[in-house]
Amino acid sequence: MAKSKTSHICQSCGAEHSKWMGQCSRCGEWNTIVEELIQAPSKTPAWQAGSAASKASANAKVKVRSIRDTEIIQRPRLSTNDEEFDRVLGGGIVAGSVVLIGGEPGIGKSTLMLQTALNISKKCLYVSGEESEEQVQMRAQRIGIKNEECYLLTATNTQEIFKQISLNQPEFIVLDSIQTLHSEVIDSAPGSVSQIRQCSAELIQFAKETATPIFLIGHITKDGQLAGPKLLEHMVDTVLQFEGDRHHVYRLLRSHKNRFGATHEIGIYEMNGEGMRPVANPSEILISERDSDLSGNAIAATLEGIRPMLVEVQALCSTAVYGTPQRSTTGFDARRLNMLLAVLEKRSGFRLGTKDVFLNITGGIRVDDPAIDLAVIAAILSSNEDIALSPKLCFAAEVGLSGELRPVARVEQRISEAQKLGYEEIVISSHSKLGKEKFAIKLISCGKVEEVFQHLFG
DSSP: OOOEEEEEEETTTOOEESSOOSBOTTTOOBSOEEEEEEEOOOSSOTTTTTSHHHHHHHHOOOOOOOTTTOOOOOOOOBOOSOHHHHHHHTSSBOTTOEEEEEEOTTSSHHHHHHHHHHHSSSOEEEEESSSOHHHHHHHHHHHOOOOTTEEEEOOOBHHHHHHHHHHHOOSEEEEEOGGGOBOTTSBSOTTSHHHHHHHHHHHHHHHHHHTOOEEEEEOBOTTSSBSSOTHHHHHSSEEEEEEEOTTSSEEEEEEEEETTSOSSOEEEEEEETTEEEEOSOHHHHHSOOOSSOOTTEEEEEEEETTEEEEEEEEEEEEEOSSSSOOEEEESSOHHHHHHHHHHHHHTSOOOOTTEEEEEEETTSOOOOOGGGHHHHHHHHHHHHHTOOOOTTEEEEOEEOTTSBEEOOTTHHHHHHHHHHTTOOEEEEETTOOOOSOOOSSEEEEESBHHHHHHHHHO
């Protein structure tokens, strides 16, 4: 019989302690240490127990091979039939990869993965540990079933799941969610650090030895971090974050870790009654339609990964009623806004110290590209002067602490995107390095914020 022992484990960071303590010595969180019963794992993996694969694995001899002599099996990436999803994954799903996707409750994680399972052209198994078969079927009918080889399993025991996998032999697996699974090897509650670690290890071993891609849906904590031990993010191949504003219909799929692709790509979706609709041209939806020219609006040419897109920046400056002016942002770093206001105050002579400043990025998205700095300043000055900017004008430049305009990466792609969407002028840094390509859009090169102000307001 396998030996067992008890250990006190922090449910926040996964650190083990010899006794219970009120505060974790590693992460500093309070009341997160729980006593768990830990049993020695079986030598035979759970997915191989009782199968012919276990005998083959037992007879196999472990050998050290030269890296030059290692056999490489070329397997093409599996397409999800979703251009946005494939772009974030780096061109498709790699065989044997394990992908962890997290997000807030109700943001659409289960809908996105069920839609992927229903659209992919492979035999798929969707394992639901949170919803009944009727609930999943209702969502599937609403989304539309395109893959007739998509099968549903409602179970939380990993041994039972591997048994059904061996019977059906799926080529693509989705598990919703990793926090609901439990293994008989560990005698602790589902969602605990030990259970998440054990279940993930079993799934990853199965994926690597059978070349079956697995998608895991994960919960997040109140701090926005993926629930469970941080080790889970190191174990999987790809970590995706599904995010968005509950008050908007648009959702963003970001890659925080990807062993088989870039981590700066994003996918944009529109959530409607039929599921998640991929947005091919995000610039058109992120710029609001206005019947009349309004002050405080500016268009920024930004980049998300290799995708250029235009976003609208809205600013409002008003006289401060209280002693301390307010600084509020939505979709933009508040510390960055304070820095830009200090540059306008110190370097350019604009008296904004007694003004309340509110900033908003339309569409419910968050932008971290420094090329949006000039558009933020233009929107603030437009609101402060109460003069509307030209609707055919956009901006692409970073603002330094001396008030100078700094060049941004891949400025030619930004210019081409603005030209494609019908803009007539774009303000860039005078130090930007451009190729020999000729643009139909008018390029306005400026070196300082004062020059931009003179061009906009005379």
